[in-house]
Amino acid sequence: MTNGHSLNIQMAMKARPPLDEIDVELFSMVLCFSRAIEFLHPKISEHHLRVAYVASCLAEELDLGQEEIQDALIAGALHDVVAVSSAMHFDLFDDALTRSHSSGRWFPENLHQHGWEGYLLLRDFAPFAKAALAIRFHHVNWDFGHGSEFDGQPVPLISHILRLADRISVMPENEHNVLAQASGIRLAIAAETGRCFMPMVVAAFDGISEKESFWLDLTSPHKEEIVRCRFGNSKLSLGLDGLYQLARVFGKMIDYRSPFTATHSSGVAATSEELAARLGMSPNETTLIGVAGNLHDIGKLAVSTEILNKPGPLTPAEMFIIRQHPYYTHRILSMVPGLETVNTWAALHHERLDGKGYPFRSRELTLGSRIVAVADVFTAITENRPYRSGMARAQCLAVLDELVTDGAINGDVVAALRGDFEQIHHIRCQSQQAHVHTCSVSVSASPGA
Ligand SMILES: [Fe+2]
Ligand SMILES: [Fe+2]
């Protein structure tokens, strides 16, 4: 029987990539993270949208320019990206979001560490650079003016906007009408002015929070649309290069969650690009398949790290959850207009030519999907992981040949890999090593380092 999703997949598979008109909105990509987290934990997704909304309202009330309003919104939408990505136990995060976000109980070791690591993760993508800096300091208290600096660095105004937006966003209680809570929240914020929050930002909050519409927007279930209207130029497009750069950032975000696969997406992207070039794809298609490689496991954002990083064997129930991830990759990417081809190439990486793959059991796999599938297996078995070394050439090719014989993956793609194995292997290794160095997000990274 054909359902809606497999129809989408089939339509996308037949579509030729409109490579001359790659037209993906930056705004849609900004929301990718909260949409991905929505599958795992709706409350945390809501938290990011709320902070994005409040931060952009505060920036506007403070008469900041359109670009800074946009920076505030991006920073709000991504501010806890690292805290969420590394979360093992969401009940603790729940507690932080409902009662004690500012107390630091959720962040037992260093309240500022996730801001610092979020900064490292996002700063290399130019349109996120200012938002990344704001995220770095989003838990810095105003401390009666001392908070204008932290670790010897100036703290941007947007960080103090985020600090307040973060607090406001967790205060309304769902069980009660938000309008009935407004004056109590205003009083509570006023009581922390100067110590936690910058007085100028609190004054802006006083201005916007007089309006009932502010509170109704804040708690509206249609917040994505509300936030979109506040994003200055929601039609701002990423060209192919911009999309590629952003996909690399997302790849790091995906890989960041598991030490087992710490640079996997980068390896799949590099391998896919090399194979695509050797199999006759155009330079634009080759770049686009790099985007697909970086995003192929974005659905893993919808799988808890508790399962992703489980040291022992997975239970059957956990295995089912892991196997959902390419489905979520498809769902997440299908929410971004313009990514249809990328979606097809990325989301079908666990499909098999004989129709026994998952989750769509599709047999109609385009060249791009076949390439990413081979690149995924090749990268998985040749990369070093904490618990084992990667396979050498002979063993790797034997595994791939067996999969070809089994009817799982495409022989032509494997032949292209065999034809230039050393070079492709070298490029994959280099890409994964470079990824470690440019990311610099590691357990040892620390603020001020
Ligand atoms: Fe935070
Ligand atoms: Fe937060």
Ligand SMILES: [Fe+2]
């Ligand atoms: Fe996967």
